[in-house]
Amino acid sequence: SFLSLKGIVFIFRKFAVNNGRQAISRKMRALFLYIIMVKKTFKKNEKDLHTGKLSDKGENNGGNKKCWMISSDLWGRLTPWISICAFVALAWIMLVVNNSDYLYMVQERSLFSDTEVFFNERMQVVQGLLQWAGCYLTQFFYYPALGSSMLIGIWLLTFYAMKRAFKVSNRWSFVLLIPIVALLCSVIDLGYWFYYLKSPGYWFAQSLGVLITVLAVWVGNVLEKRGWLKLAWILNWTFFGYALFGWFALLGTILMTLKDFGKDSPNKLGRVIQPIVSVVLIIAVPLLYYYKYTTIRIEDLWIAGLPLFISEKIYSFLPLLPFFVVALSLIILAIAANFKDIWKDNNSTKGRKVTSIAGLVVIALCVWVTNMANFDDYNYHAEIRMYRAIDELRWNDALDEMAAIPDGPTRQMVMFKNIALMNTGETGDKMFKYANTGKPPHVYDSLAVHMVQTAGSMIYYQYGKANFAYRWCVENGVEFGYNIDHLKLMTKCALVSDEPVLAMKYINILKTTTFHKEWAERFEKMIIDKADISTTPEFGIISHLRHFKNITDGDQGLCEMYILNYFANTMNKDDNVLQEVTLAYSLIQKDIQLFWPRFFLYATLNEQKQMPIHYQEAAYLYGHLEKQVDITKMPFDQQRIVNRYNQFVQISQAYLRQGMSTAQVGEAMKASFGDTFWWFYYFCNDVKSY
Numbered sequence: 001s002f003l004s005l006k007g008i009v010f011i012f013r014k015f016a017v018n019n020g021r022q023a024i025s026r027k028m029r030a031l032f033l034y035i036i037m038v039k040k041t042f043k044k045n046e047k048d049l050h051t052g053k054l055s056d057k058g059e060n061n062g063g064n065k066k067c068w069m070i071s072s073d074l075w076g077r078l079t080p081w082i083s084i085c086a087f088v089a090l091a092w093i094m095l096v097v098n099n100s101d102y103l104y105m106v107q108e109r110s111l112f113s114d115t116e117v118f119f120n121e122r123m124q125v126v127q128g129l130l131q132w133a134g135c136y137l138t139q140f141f142y143y144p145a146l147g148s149s150m151l152i153g154i155w156l157l158t159f160y161a162m163k164r165a166f167k168v169s170n171r172w173s174f175v176l177l178i179p180i181v182a183l184l185c186s187v188i189d190l191g192y193w194f195y196y197l198k199s200p201g202y203w204f205a206q207s208l209g210v211l212i213t214v215l216a217v218w219v220g221n222v223l224e225k226r227g228w229l230k231l232a233w234i235l236n237w238t239f240f241g242y243a244l245f246g247w248f249a250l251l252g253t254i255l256m257t258l259k260d261f262g263k264d265s266p267n268k269l270g271r272v273i274q275p276i277v278s279v280v281l282i283i284a285v286p287l288l289y290y291y292k293y294t295t296i297r298i299e300d301l302w303i304a305g306l307p308l309f310i311s312e313k314i315y316s317f318l319p320l321l322p323f324f325v326v327a328l329s330l331i332i333l334a335i336a337a338n339f340k341d342i343w344k345d346n347n348s349t350k351g352r353k354v355t356s357i358a359g360l361v362v363i364a365l366c367v368w369v370t371n372m373a374n375f376d377d378y379n380y381h382a383e384i385r386m387y388r389a390i391d392e393l394r395w396n397d398a399l400d401e402m403a404a405i406p407d408g409p410t411r412q413m414v415m416f417k418n419i420a421l422m423n424t425g426e427t428g429d430k431m432f433k434y435a436n437t438g439k440p441p442h443v444y445d446s447l448a449v450h451m452v453q454t455a456g457s458m459i460y461y462q463y464g465k466a467n468f469a470y471r472w473c474v475e476n477g478v479e480f481g482y483n484i485d486h487l488k489l490m491t492k493c494a495l496v497s498d499e500p501v502l503a504m505k506y507i508n509i510l511k512t513t514t515f516h517k518e519w520a521e522r523f524e525k526m527i528i529d530k531a532d533i534s535t536t537p538e539f540g541i542i543s544h545l546r547h548f549k550n551i552t553d554g555d556q557g558l559c560e561m562y563i564l565n566y567f568a569n570t571m572n573k574d575d576n577v578l579q580e581v582t583l584a585y586s587l588i589q590k591d592i593q594l595f596w597p598r599f600f601l602y603a604t605l606n607e608q609k610q611m612p613i614h615y616q617e618a619a620y621l622y623g624h625l626e627k628q629v630d631i632t633k634m635p636f637d638q639q640r641i642v643n644r645y646n647q648f649v650q651i652s653q654a655y656l657r658q659g660m661s662t663a664q665v666g667e668a669m670k671a672s673f674g675d676t677f678w679w680f681y682y683f684c685n686d687v688k689s690y
Helices: 002-015 021-051 059-108 116-122 128-142 144-165 170-188 191-196 202-222 227-245 247-259 274-290 298-303 318-336 349-373 378-391 395-403 411-424 456-462 466-480 484-496 500-510 517-529 540-544 559-568 576-589 592-605 613-625 638-657 662-673 677-683
Strands: none
Touching (some): 059 128, 059 144, 059 170, 059 191, 059 349, 059 378, 059 484, 116 128, 128 202, 128 227, 144 202, 170 202, 202 247, 227 247, 227 274, 247 274, 247 298, 247 318, 274 298, 378 411, 378 456, 395 411, 411 576, 456 466, 456 484, 456 540, 466 484, 484 500, 540 576, 576 613, 613 638, 613 677, 638 662, 638 677
């Protein structure tokens, strides 16, 4: 294979000279000589194979060395392109293929307003300019492929800037993959921390910060031989950069100082005065800005703008790990840049083999680390997809997502399922055909996830509890920052509460965004036309659920439990939709005393309709458990209710006689009876909300 590669390179060089007839004749002779050379080498290899000996000094060994030199030389020239292509493919797969749903939700949970007010608000914090730019670019995740392309472009610019700033040769350029792969990991490893992040524009801001820091080092290189100009640049970069870029300004100062501190540095001033000045700047500048900004804590002065993953006194280091890798990588590159021999191409056969193998190993490790860092929990992504489906009124898509879950769903997904069934009118027939057990969200640390912070506002709104939805939008907005999703929900809450002036407040903000103007203008038209919102798809079902006293009491931060208790204890004979919701939640509550009044009221309101199958199952079960109600005259479905219930009892008793526990019986019967209220009543226990 190396001989073939040698021949290809040899012929390509020969044929690339010119197109004259004489030149072609020379090239044909070159091709002929190459074929003879390959033939001789092949015969030599064949002889060695017959003798079973390897020659250390023969022609074959020399030819192999030359081939290694040619192939590794080609590797050296192509290393930057191989590294870039490998990284682009990896980043595209991780971002667009694996995380499009997550990236779309990122822009929904972010906000950029094209106003002076928004700009001034961002500039009130350290690293404000970087966060403003990050918020602007984050909105392009509305089209995940577009936003991902922009982010990958920033990383490629960072790769090129690092190569120039730290003077890394082509052959060693694969080491520059480490910091940009770490930035990729910082985007895809958040998991549920995504909901608790307090760093606006995080997904672009940190990558832009690294790029700007490396560019600052590059500018320092230009001024390297002019000591006083370099010192002036460091002074201005640190003083003004701290306000604009936060901790990246301090990192850039450290890198420029380390880069001039080596034995081969042409900047003599850099080895004497510059380190002292840099240390003074790093200590003094943050302290000076502490008196200018009222939004920064003194303990965060030297890491201002670095994302902090803190929730309920829980501090997680793992999501910060990529940024430590980035900083450490840049520091090592800055130190190594002082010693030219480190990045110097080793033209020996052994040296080229080492760099070639090392490059392949680094690329393979980057792929492995990225795959490990990617938060690919199925339920996490399914929750995001179901949230979007509910928001866009795609009820059947939400149900399809629920049906496709390979393992048990989270409680949030169960709530979404109930909302979708309520809107399709299939609650009574399909409520237990989907999994109802629920399990806590998967986290890789001790983060405590609460439904009111991930989807509480949406759930409350879909059940008509506009005050609760609005309250949690405000609470979460104050804690984590307002976003597009909050503004949309608060607009809807204001409309269903008949507060058009308040709704216009949020609509006007949404009209200053890039991708949500159309949504805002559609709802603005409803207000201007004074449309009856109860007839629109967005508000149709919700208007039926608002037959209650419009107050806000306490939910103790448990959204699901409040909804369950509220509707299970509600009765309304004036609205059929609301009454069915109360009946359904009395089933979930497993309360016989709550069930019978709601069951009879539902039957009275729906005399012309066939009783849904799950309500029949509950009535038949409760009629046998407590003989308070005579069910003998009720028209139960003989095949689906009577016969199947008898089978359920017989099989469960048989399993119990075999000595199986209740949990084991439930698992054994799940395949046959898991779609019934009976299975839910007996075996779906100890469900914990969050």
